[in-house]
Amino acid sequence: MAGDVAQCIARGSSFRFQDLYALMYQRNIGRVQTDNNLYNPLKPKQFELNVNYRSHNGILRLASSVIQLIQHFFPDSIDKLSPEYGEIDGPQPLVFEGYQANTLFTTDISDKNMKKKDEDTYIEFGAKKRVVGNISDIGLVLTVFEAKGLEFNDVLLYDFFSDSPARSNWRVILSVLDDYSEGIRTFSHEKHYILSSELKHLYVAVTRARERLWIFDEDPEFSEPIRKYWKCKKLVKNE
Template identity: 30%
Template sequence: MDTERGFLSREEYLGLSPHRCRLKAEAREKAYRYFESYQSTLDEKGWWDEEDRVSSAIQKLREQRDHEGMAKVHYHRIYVDEVQDMTQAEIYLLMLAAGENHNALFLAGDTAQSVSQGVDFRFEEVRAVVNKASGRIEKPVKLSRNFRSHEGILQVSNVVLDRLHKAFPKAATKLAKDTGLVQGPRPGLLRLSLEDVKLALGGNNRLRVLVRDESKARFQEELGDDARHMCMGIREAKGLEFRDVVILDFFKDVEDQSQHKEWKKLLLDSSKEDLSSVAATMELELKLFYTGITRSCDRLFFVETADSMGFDSWCRCLKGSQLA
């Protein structure tokens, strides 16, 4: 936000404390090389990306403020949900749009659902942005009462959260376990053909099929025109809710087949308090899975069209805990 070109130099990036950047030194070097290559392509072709647009908007609002004493764009109140997928620069842009009045901002989000690639959101970063604007901010209010999902679903989502906190303690704010207003049916674990899934969709207009976003186009094609609209990517569905949800082929469609062993380690070695040996890629996997699970209000089904070690481990985990 304070650099001339809107991004950190190599020295500034490599010098960030572990509190600001969780990547190790070797990974940071590699990440910055990729960034330099990417930025070089943008410069060469005269292209811009989302962060360039944010930086440009920040610069324009700052210029207006410096010339006129305050930004012309001045909203009295700004309410933002799903803030966990925003960068510091985007939050600072909101601050400027509110005339740098931090009391005009109401931000809500769940760091366990931070599923955007390249964003490592922490509410402490919001405090840093506000401090930069010479403001003071209240401590975040932590909410644990869930008005969407019942206990049958929340007990399962809490299993995923437990593994996330054990394997990646800094990945998400640790809160009290979610509790629902009522009890409800346990999720279903099913091994079905895609034809069976199509039949289920034909008789239930309130049901949605959630898949990995990279697989959405393929599933929509296979499900056909009548059911295409009922299939969504998990990232696409973030922030939405549906009465009934099928999470389809979450384990079958993993990009890296070695992750099946990581799922087994996570789900069946639950007695271990330290799961730090789990591969770093599993942090995003756990958050993605948690996000999909928590879209459901009433009925939840985990459906796979093929056997896998990951799905077998998930079934054993839930059945062993009498949660399915």
């Protein structure tokens, strides 16, 4: 059985390999007690698949930073696994600041070249893109839940934080940064529990991209904490 526990975003669902391991072990213990032919309970074996063949390291490092937040605030909600890495490097995700929607969709987004890790050759990822008109004219418009399990060359994460039910609760993220932690409310599992689900949704959203990831919120108030977090870790570029 394989899976990514951070992508469990269906309402009311929760899954960890540690729980599955314990369940299978207890089941085998029960079989030993009722079957005289079984003497040693089988212990399930677990191994990690850490190489991501879909996305490049620019996107994977951003995704890993979201996992770190989940592990920091909600350590029992997912398994602790080694970070994923890709076989190639790539451009950092682009965060748009100071744009309105009507100006964003007439902005040029230039070609990005991808460099193979430890090699001098480059992998070209497509021609120049111009975002014009409205979103529905240039691609699919999907919710995060609808996009789960899919992958796309280019992903625009649009108004994720503005539409998030977490609202001002995102500010607690700044508590993990020494330069911004002063004056931030202390994390409370009960008060900030909505972030457990929202961070998983964010992780699913950013990992849909294979080549380019653009992030835009028309109202920057609620995205400010995560933008500062990513900037401090040097994981994004600003436009």
